[in-house]
Every structure is written in structure tokens, then in C-alpha cells.
Amino acid sequence: MASKEEQLVALFAPTVEALECELWGVEYITGGPQKILRVYIDTDEGVSLEDCEKVSRQLSALMDVEDPIAGEYTLEVSSPGMDRPLFTLEQFRRFIGHVAAVKLRIAFDGRRKFKGSINAIEDSDVVLVVDNEEYLLPIESIEKANIVPQF
Incomplete structure (x- = not known):
């Protein structure tokens, strides 16, 4: 059975790639008072604020339709940064x-x-x-x- 992160990667990858970005990885953090869905994107030229905004808008719409996470959560879209996480x-x-x-x-x-x-x-x-x-x-x-x- 695939983990929640693996399911979300499969759901998000086509949308992120259509926006000319690479889906670097997904973290779904459930500990603490709120759930956080962190999506890392990358491009050859680096990630701009506009890249994060357009991916965030599209993924929010996709999440509203597909509803893969029950309850409230915070969606964060960002660059992997210099200390980038490695997933694969x-x-x-x-x-x-x-x-x-x-x-x-x-x-x-x-x-x-x-x-x-x-x-x-x-x-x-x-x-x-x-x-x-x-x-x-x-x-x-x-x-x-x-x-x-x-x-």
C-alpha cells in the first residue's frame, strides 16, 4: 500500500509538470496542532515566487476536487532550497x-x-x-x- 506522500506525488506530478516545474517531493506532516502539506518544486532556472503561486493555485483546485486529505490542512509550496530534502x-x-x-x-x-x-x-x-x-x-x-x- 502506498504511503500518503506517494499517493499525493502521483496525484500532483501531472499538474506540476504541466506548469513546467519538477515535483521534487511532498511532505505530509500530521503531528502538532495542524496538518501541513508541503510540496517542493524545482526548475532548471530556480524557483520564483510566481512559480510557487501558480502551482499553489492549481494544487489547491485539484485538492478541492480530489479531496485526498480529510479535514483542514495548510498547503505550502516552495523551492527545495540549499538544504534540499532528498526523497528518491x-x-x-x-x-x-x-x-x-x-x-x-x-x-x-x-x-x-x-x-x-x-x-x-x-x-x-x-x-x-x-x-x-x-x-x-x-x-x-x-x-x-x-x-x-x-x-
């Missing part, structure tokens, strides 16, 4: 050589948090080098991952 193996592949902070769903080797260089993708594993040690982290075990900006 292809996104990890695009950032080989960059430093990422990764949080796992369950502990591996006694820890859940890793910060290191994305070295490769092997099958469905992300190869992360942390302190000169390679870790193979299955994509399905990654709860959250972000690029760590280097200045």
Missing part, C-alpha cells in the same frame, strides 16, 4: 559527491543519524561515507535526508 534514489544520484544528513527509521549499527558524503547508489541502497567508513543505507529505511550546504 535518483535525487541521491544527482547529488553524488555532496554531503547529506540522513535519519533512518530504525537504528543501524547503533545509530539513526548519519552525516557524510553521498558516494554512490548500489541497487536500492545509498552509499554514504561517514568518517572514512562506507555505509549502505536502503532507501526504504531512510526517514529523512537533506543536503548539507557547504560554504
